[in-house]
Amino acid sequence: MRSRSLFLPGFLTLLALIVLIGLGTWQMQRLHWKEDLLQRVTARIAAPAVPLPPAGWPTLDLKEWEYRPVEVSGTFRHDLETRVYVLLTEPRGPLSGPGYFILTPLETGEGRVLINRGFVPLETASFPRLEGLTVVKGLLRGPEDRNMFTPADESSERLFYARDPAPIATALGIPLAPFTIDAVETLPGGLPQAGETRVNFPNRHLEYALTWYGLAGALLAVFAAFAWSRMRRR
Structure with missing residues (x-):
C-alpha cells in the first residue's frame, strides 16, 4: 500500500525531473555554442x-x-x-x-x-x-x-x-x-562616426542551466521529504 500511495507523486516527479534536467542540458549546449560563436567572431574581426x-x-x-x-x-x-x-x-x-x-x-x-x-x-x-x-x-x-x-x-x-x-x-x-x-573608419569631417559595430551576444546560459538544475535538485529534495513523511505516517 505504501508503494502504491507514492506511485502517482513519484511518476509526476520523475516527469518533472526529466523536463528540468533536459532544459538544463539544453542550456549547457547553448553555452558551448555561444562560446564557440564568440571565439569565431573575435577571430574574424581581427582578420585582414x-x-x-x-x-x-x-x-x-x-x-x-x-x-x-x-x-x-x-x-x-x-x-x-x-x-x-x-x-x-x-x-x-x-x-x-x-x-x-x-x-x-x-x-x-x-x-x-x-x-x-x-x-x-x-x-x-x-x-x-x-x-x-x-x-x-x-x-x-x-x-x-x-x-x-x-x-x-x-x-x-x-x-x-x-x-x-x-x-x-x-x-x-x-x-x-x-x-x-x-x-570601420570615420571619413574626413568626423561624421558619421564609424567603427560602432555592436558585437553583443548575451551569454547567460550557464546561469539558466544552473537554475534548471537547481530546480531539479529542489524538486527531488521535496519529493524525498514527502515520501519520508508518508512512509512514517503509515
Whole structure:
C-alpha cells in the first residue's frame, strides 16, 4: 500500500525531473555554442580585410561571412540615403546617445550594397558627403533581427528601426545586396562616426542551466521529504 500511495507523486516527479534536467542540458549546449560563436567572431574581426565576393550576393552564406572584414569600391548614392534609429550606449568614439546609423547605397560593378557609414546624433543637421570612386573597408553584417518591441518603419521618411536591407530596398524601389557593411573608419569631417559595430551576444546560459538544475535538485529534495513523511505516517 505504501508503494502504491507514492506511485502517482513519484511518476509526476520523475516527469518533472526529466523536463528540468533536459532544459538544463539544453542550456549547457547553448553555452558551448555561444562560446564557440564568440571565439569565431573575435577571430574574424581581427582578420585582414578581403575583397567582397564579386558575384552571387543573394546566395552568399551569411553565417560564414558575418563580421568578416571586407573591402569594396564604388560610388555613394547620397540621394538614396536612409537612417536607422539607434541608442548608442557604449560608443567607441566621442559621440553617444540617441541618434541614427546612416546607411548609404554604394554603386559597385556587381550591384548596390548598403554601407553603414556610422553614427550621428539626433540633432545633426548635415555631415560630409563623398563624391566619386570611394574604397570602403568594413565588417559584413547580416540583416538585424526584429522583435515584438521593434517599432514600425517610417518608410516615407526613410527612417527604419532595424538594419535590414529588404524593407529598405522596397522603400527605395531598388535592388540591394542582402547584407550591409559597417564602415570601420570615420571619413574626413568626423561624421558619421564609424567603427560602432555592436558585437553583443548575451551569454547567460550557464546561469539558466544552473537554475534548471537547481530546480531539479529542489524538486527531488521535496519529493524525498514527502515520501519520508508518508512512509512514517503509515
